Amino acid sequence: MGKLGTALAAGVMLLLAACGTTQNLSRKVQFTPPPGPFKITLMKPDVQLSLLTAGGLEEPNAEWTDKARENLLKALTEQISGRGGAMSSMQELPAEKTMVVADFERLNRVIGTTIIMHKLSMLPDLPTKKDRFDWTLGNGAQAIREATNADYALFLFARDSFSSGGRQALQVLGMASCVIGVCLAPGGGNQVAFVSLADLKTGNIVWFNLLAKSTGDLRDPAGAAASVSALIAEMPVTPVLAKKQ
Amino acid sequence: MRHADASRRAFMLGACCTGWGVTAGAPGAFAAIDPSVMTPTLAPNFKPVDTDEKGFWQAVKDIEEDIKRSNFLLHDEKLNSYISGLCCNLAKDFCPDMRVYIVRTPYFNASMYSTGMMQVWTGLLLRMKSEAQLAVCLVMKSVIICVVTRSRNIAAFARKPAAMRFLPRHWRLQPEDLAIW
Numbered sequence: 001m002g003k004l005g006t007a008l009a010a011g012v013m014l015l016l017a018a019c020g021t022t023q024n025l026s027r028k029v030q031f032t033p034p035p036g037p038f039k040i041t042l043m044k045p046d047v048q049l050s051l052l053t054a055g056g057l058e059e060p061n062a063e064w065t066d067k068a069r070e071n072l073l074k075a076l077t078e079q080i081s082g083r084g085g086a087m088s089s090m091q092e093l094p095a096e097k098t099m100v101v102a103d104f105e106r107l108n109r110v111i112g113t114t115i116i117m118h119k120l121s122m123l124p125d126l127p128t129k130k131d132r133f134d135w136t137l138g139n140g141a142q143a144i145r146e147a148t149n150a151d152y153a154l155f156l157f158a159r160d161s162f163s164s165g166g167r168q169a170l171q172v173l174g175m176a177s178c179v180i181g182v183c184l185a186p187g188g189g190n191q192v193a194f195v196s197l198a199d200l201k202t203g204n205i206v207w208f209n210l211l212a213k214s215t216g217d218l219r220d221p222a223g224a225a226a227s228v229s230a231l232i233a234e235m236p237v238t239p240v241l242a243k244k245q
Numbered sequence: 246m247r248h249a250d251a252s253r254r255a256f257m258l259g260a261c262c263t264g265w266g267v268t269a270g271a272p273g274a275f276a277a278i279d280p281s282v283m284t285p286t287l288a289p290n291f292k293p294v295d296t297d298e299k300g301f302w303q304a305v306k307d308i309e310e311d312i313k314r315s316n317f318l319l320h321d322e323k324l325n326s327y328i329s330g331l332c333c334n335l336a337k338d339f340c341p342d343m344r345v346y347i348v349r350t351p352y353f354n355a356s357m358y359s360t361g362m363m364q365v366w367t368g369l370l371l372r373m374k375s376e377a378q379l380a381v382c383l384v385m386k387s388v389i390i391c392v393v394t395r396s397r398n399i400a401a402f403a404r405k406p407a408a409m410r411f412l413p414r415h416w417r418l419q420p421e422d423l424a425i426w
Contacts, residue, residue, distance in 0.1 A: 044310075050300065060300035102314035 031206040041150035054166030071224030141203035158193035319347040357386035
């Protein structure tokens with residue numbers, strides 16, 4: 001998991017380098033929330049925060065990660081409920097039921113990576129996926145529905161890194177080298193996050209969004225809320241609720 | 246017979262600790278050491294203190310969560326209790342710190358993580374002819390949990406800039422050196 005996550009985060013940052021905004025795929029996805037309240041279950045969030053060392057290595061930090069997980073969960077619950085969904089967390093499930101969904105978490109990791117690589121980056125579309133967005137977890141996803149009694153499953157992946165003192169010193173030194181015309185400043189910390197929403201009746205991925213930026217701080221509740229809101233800002237709101245507002 | 250078993254175990258513990266001693270840069274460790282006078286450098290139920298090691302433990306905890314829910318995990322009760330029992334017999338006081346997972350994969354290996362997660366691959370079991378052979382492999386893994394440097398070494402290695410890791414020690418530029426600037 002660690003290796004895939006790091007590779008994914010690195011790949012995304014490389015491919016979306018210098019891109020400070022949120023990539024949005026909503027126009028390609030036909031997601032219409034059901035009329036009336038619906039239930040979303042949050043799958044085990046894949047979150048890791050780390051310190052970016054002078055050498056460029058990401059050193060995971062447990063305290064930051066715990067804080068970010070807590071902040072993201074809170075922000076998601078609040079913002080999803082504002083959209084007519086009721087959030088429940090996977091962590092509330094008994095152990096034998098988590099076994100059922102583990103496969104789908106792994107499958108979604110691969111699907112998410114593929115979507116980012118072939119839809120959101122400079123890599124060419126896959127031959128069978130040109131001009132369409134029909135990724136799916138398969139009919140088997142109904143098992144999650146049976147285990148959780150939810151209508152949708154929300155998957156969250158997030159990585160955030162912060163420069164160490166040594167890294168910052170290197171950046172300052174690198175900037176100084178610009179004086180002679182050759183800028184060698186190494187990059188600072190980055191934030192990469194994606195959410196995908198799967199319809200548990202069909203298994204289809206009905207919503208996907210990616211965030212890649214070099215600002216923001218998931219350790220801070222406001223920073224986490226801002227990232228979540230950027231991620232789900234364009235997710236349609238339940239019609240019933242929309243009328244009420 | 247019991248005595249012979251005990252001394253073999255002690256011999257392996259000694260051999261492993263000697264190996265560790267050599268890597269830690271103590272050439273004198275080649276000299277014969279009576280294993281019975283050796284003490285673990287860590288107490289059982291060790292918890293990480295440093296920030297980097299805490300981060301490492303958390304990352305490993307996530308891997309363990311994944312392993313627990315893996316389709317490759319063998320759930321055979323008899324086999325699990327046999328292997329766990331063997332490990333406990335070898336690790337003694339450190340037994341409660343260890344969690345053994347038997348993973349179905351044909352490759353020849355076992356691994357120990359600093360948090361106490363041990364993976365025994367079925368490929369290892371395929372190749373072992375006796376309990377003694379298996380015990381040699383498992384004690385080599387078990388001993389990792391009682392050595393103070395465990396993930397410290399890995400963390401220190403990871404902190405070094407990638408290009409510098411394989412240079413001779415005195416050539417390496419430490420991040421700390423740069424921070425002084």
